[in-house]
Amino acid sequence: MKAKTKYLISIIGPTAIGKTSLSIKLAEHFNTEIISADSRQFFKEMQIGTAAPTIKELAAANHHFIHHKSIHDEYNVGSYERDAIDKLDSLFNMHNVVIMVGGSGLYVDAVIKGLDDFPDVSPNIREHLTKQLKNEGLESLQKQLKDLDQTSYNTIAIDNPHRIIRALEICVGTGKPYSSFLNQPKKQRNFETITIGLFAERELIYDRINKRVDIMVNEGLLDEVKSLIPHKNLNALNTVGYKEIFKYFDGEWSLDFAISEIKKNTRRFAKRQLTWFKKSEGAHWFDYLAETKQIIETIKEKLKDDKSK
Known part of the structure; x- marks a missing residue:
């Protein structure tokens, strides 16, 4: 008897578009679990500034790869690919469908396609570039x-x-x-992927980003960043929402300017996300206000189509 096909539902889109909310609704509908592909949300010390799921959201469905690492840990996309595939193998023993959500395009692609192979280069080049970063x-x-x-x-x-x-x-x-x-032939995976993308007009996305940053500040972003000052040179903390507030605490920027820079840099990040995700082959795109029922019907149709082949 042929084994049942397993499906990974990958939810993509720019930051602040509503991916987390949709992922939970889909997980509840399909009675399944969620793996995160948001590289900033891996670190347990970074909660407010990464817009990680709330305690209530985490309780609504089982999540994996949220706050499972420390900023002091060495963790990269290669490590994540290995861990995510191992976790999916385990989850697919219990579920025919698993949800993946996150805005880190490289990490999403690592799970779906596998990482691209690169030629070996001299370590002296990296040393030179690291010095260049420090000096220039x-x-x-x-x-x-x-x-x-x-x-x-x-x-x-x-x-x-x-x-x-x-x-x-x-x-x-x-x-x-x-x-x-990049974009070398895909690795063979033992699951099929259904990609669901969320979009909105650019100005609307930018407005949502600006409001989200204001909410982060109100929820205690400054206290979170202040507690991390002793570790500010770590790579994990050299990211939007943290590096700008470090400059405020260092006396380089005013608070208002630091917050405006977070908004600006997050908008730039969203633009790059859209550029990356537009390349997703076969993605089903929905307006961010689309009813979840409509998205579920599209997924079910896809599941039905695949079973009839």
Whole structure:
């Protein structure tokens, strides 16, 4: 007897669009569990500034890869791919459908397609780029990446030094753009993926982002960031919502300016997310106000179509 096909429902879209809320409704409908592909929400010390699910939301469905790591842990997309696939193997023993939600496109693709293979390059290149970051600042690396690989500059998180250095060491070490090594043939997975995307007009997305940042500040973002000042040089904390408030505490920026920079940098992040997710093949896109019932019907139709093949 042929084994039942397993399905991963992947929910994608820009930050603040409502992915968490939808994921919980789908998990409740399909009586299943959720894995997170939001790399910022892995760290237990970062709750408010990453808009992690609330205690109530976490209680509504079993979540995995939320606050399972510390900012002091070494954890990258390769580690996540391995852990997520192991977890899915376990979950698919109990469920025919599992939900994945998150705005980190690289992490989403790592689960669905597997990571791309890159040639080995000299470790001296990374050392040189790290020194460049220290001596000349992040903007120097951003400009270099823009010159060498415009595609990567437009799509990766350019405020993340780790990501920029990774892309640049491939560009410099191979003489080819980092992006040219992406989108290689998919790894074989033992599940099918149904991708559900949420969208809204750009101005509406930006308005939702601005309101979300204000809510974070009201919920105690400053206290959270203040408690992390001793660790501010860690890579996990060099991210939107934290680095701006560190500058406020360092006396470099006013609080109003720091908050406006969080909003601006989050809007830029959302723009890059949209650029990345638009490449998702076969995604079913819905307005963020679409009724959950409509989305469930689309998923059920897809499940039915696959069973009839």
